[in-house]
Amino acid sequence: MILSIESSCDDSSISITQIETNKLIYHKKISQELQHSIYGGVVPELAARLHIEALPKILEECKEYFPKLKAIAVTNAPGLSVTLTEGVTMAKALVISLNLPLIAVNHLKGHIYSLFIEKDEILPMTVLLVSGGHTQIIQANSLNDMKVIASTMDDSFGESFDKVSKMLGLGYPGGPVVQEYALKGDDLRFVLPIPLSQSPKIEFSYSGLKNAVRMQIEKLENSEFGMNEQDKYDICASFQKTAVLHIVQKLKKLFKQNIPKNFAIVGGASANIYLRAQLEELCDKHNTNLYLSELKYCSDNAAMIGRVAVEQYKQNDFILISDIDVQSRIK
Ligand code: KG4
Numbered sequence: 001m002i003l004s005i006e007s008s009c010d011d012s013s014i015s016i017t018q019i020e021t022n023k024l025i026y027h028k029k030i031s032q033e034l035q036h037s038i039y040g041g042v043v044p045e046l047a048a049r050l051h052i053e054a055l056p057k058i059l060e061e062c063k064e065y066f067p068k069l070k071a072i073a074v075t076n077a078p079g080l081s082v083t084l085t086e087g088v089t090m091a092k093a094l095v096i097s098l099n100l101p102l103i104a105v106n107h108l109k110g111h112i113y114s115l116f117i118e119k120d121e122i123l124p125m126t127v128l129l130v131s132g133g134h135t136q137i138i139q140a141n142s143l144n145d146m147k148v149i150a151s152t153m154d155d156s157f158g159e160s161f162d163k164v165s166k167m168l169g170l171g172y173p174g175g176p177v178v179q180e181y182a183l184k185g186d187d188l189r190f191v192l193p194i195p196l197s198q199s200p201k202i203e204f205s206y207s208g209l210k211n212a213v214r215m216q217i218e219k220l221e222n223s224e225f226g227m228n229e230q231d232k233y234d235i236c237a238s239f240q241k242t243a244v245l246h247i248v249q250k251l252k253k254l255f256k257q258n259i260p261k262n263f264a265i266v267g268g269a270s271a272n273i274y275l276r277a278q279l280e281e282l283c284d285k286h287n288t289n290l291y292l293s294e295l296k297y298c299s300d301n302a303a304m305i306g307r308v309a310v311e312q313y314k315q316n317d318f319i320l321i322s323d324i325d326v327q328s329r330i331k
Pocket residue numbers: 009130131132133134157158159161162173174175176179267268269270271272273298299300
């Protein structure tokens with residue numbers, strides 16, 4: 001079995017995965033969403049402090065599996081340096097005390113392998129990764145052959161939901177609450193610009209859309225009657241539709257160049273039901289198989305890190321504790 005640790009952002013999570021079967025023997029995650037909510041986003045130093053409290057608590061529950069462990073895995077990049085460090089420090093301590101090899105796992109590969117938790121790997125696949133930190137299209141041919149074919153020039157898809165939520169005073173994380181509000185809203189009321197719609201390039205941008213929403217909110221706030229709940233519902237609906245249409249437009253361009261046999265959406269924001277529905281339609285039209293992670297594995301978790309770790313273990317892809325470092329970004 002492999003014990004895997006994830007602490008790249010605001011979720012403290014540990015999993016134990018059986019190497020031969022991919023079976024998830026143990027999995028727990030303690031989310032810090034509530035503690036960060038009042039700040040409208042993740043505060044790195046607070047997140048690090050909360051990991052220091054949560055990770056040992058979870059580890060305590062795993063002790064019975066220690067004699068069966070063959071390796072320790074940990075997310076070391078990309079993510080917040082101060083929070084990654086907490087997971088890596090715990091991993092190093094376990095490696096020394098249990099005399100086991102160490103596996104360094106890339107968080108983005110983890111999101112892709114969230115599709116294969118307790119399942120066999122299905123690759124090659126074209127993957128849309130949408131999270132709080134990333135908006136990317138990745139051509140994943142194998143664990144060691146992945147290429148980013150498009151990314152965002154500024155904000156990420158999930159981040160734009162977080163920022164709109166903050167502007168409307170709806171707390172963090174923004175995705176679920178904006179999606180909820182959008183259900184009650186009229187998505188035709190506000191016409192917002194679809195980002196980069198005239199550009200032939202396949203790339204993303206969300207800062208312009210965020211500013212358009214900000215201006216609309218200011219207009220409503222300064223109006224005679226101020227902004228009411230229905231206005232907020234309508235803003236969320238119009239924003240969500242535009243944010244998703246931006247992705248759909250760019251994917252249509254990509255599918256024109258080359259129709260993928262297998263396509264997947266992963267990452268925390270892949271839980272978005274409007275995005276899922278739009279991409280189901282697109283894939284249906286092109287006879288492309290669409291793969292989605294289970295909802296509980298969309299956001300950050302150690303089960304996905306464990307799934308990657310199993311593959312790395314089989315490839316003898318280990319790292320010395322003196323060589324592992326944390327990287328906030330992948331160069
Ligand atoms: O993957 P994740 O848990 O953490 C990162 O690695 O960033 O993703 C969290 C992000 C947050 O920005 C959150 O607002 C967004 O995913 N998110 C959503 C939804 N659920 C979570 N965005 C849009 N719609 C949702 N339903």
